Amino acid sequence: MNEEQLSQIIRDVIAKQGGTTMNLFDRHMMEKVIDAAVARADELKVGVTICIMDQATVPQMLYHMPNANLVSSTLAPKKAWSAIAMKEPTKEISKDIQPGAPLYQMETMLDGKLVSFPGGIPLVINGTAIGAIGVSGGLIEEDQSICEAAVAAFLKESK
Numbered sequence: 001m002n003e004e005q006l007s008q009i010i011r012d013v014i015a016k017q018g019g020t021t022m023n024l025f026d027r028h029m030m031e032k033v034i035d036a037a038v039a040r041a042d043e044l045k046v047g048v049t050i051c052i053m054d055q056a057t058v059p060q061m062l063y064h065m066p067n068a069n070l071v072s073s074t075l076a077p078k079k080a081w082s083a084i085a086m087k088e089p090t091k092e093i094s095k096d097i098q099p100g101a102p103l104y105q106m107e108t109m110l111d112g113k114l115v116s117f118p119g120g121i122p123l124v125i126n127g128t129a130i131g132a133i134g135v136s137g138g139l140i141e142e143d144q145s146i147c148e149a150a151v152a153a154f155l156k157e158s159k
Helices: 003-016 027-044 072-086 140-157
Strands: 049-054 059-064 120-125 128-136
Touching: 027 049, 027 059, 027 128, 027 140, 049 072, 049 140, 059 072, 072 120, 072 128, 120 140, 128 140
Parallel strands: none
Antiparallel strands: 049 059, 049 128, 120 128
16 A cells, blocks of 8 residues: 555545544634633633643643733643543533542542533534633633633634
């Protein structure tokens, strides 16, 4: 099998999967997502850090607003990672890790990497999680609202 045949096989597999996720993390598209999140944060009068992460848990874009607190730059990527790792919004994780719940103490077993409060949402396209967005810096309700705005913008831009 030569290189061209192998390339064709790869193109065919990607086409069957509905395309590649590479184009979903285009810089210009992600800037629009960040802009939507910042607009929502500005409406709420709060500074946040926004992290867009791919399914391999590699941050593709991170923006720290000038008025955001320092801890948000650590928590936003953790929220995105948690949403990918658990395949659910971070606001849903808390119930599963409480005393007596099935995943009790998971946070401590992951050396503090898992975040179990609102602000992280997986990016799901055609039933597949292709990444996540994490937002931190405001009250948890504000982080969730800003993250929802960012996810909505991502999904709109990815069509």
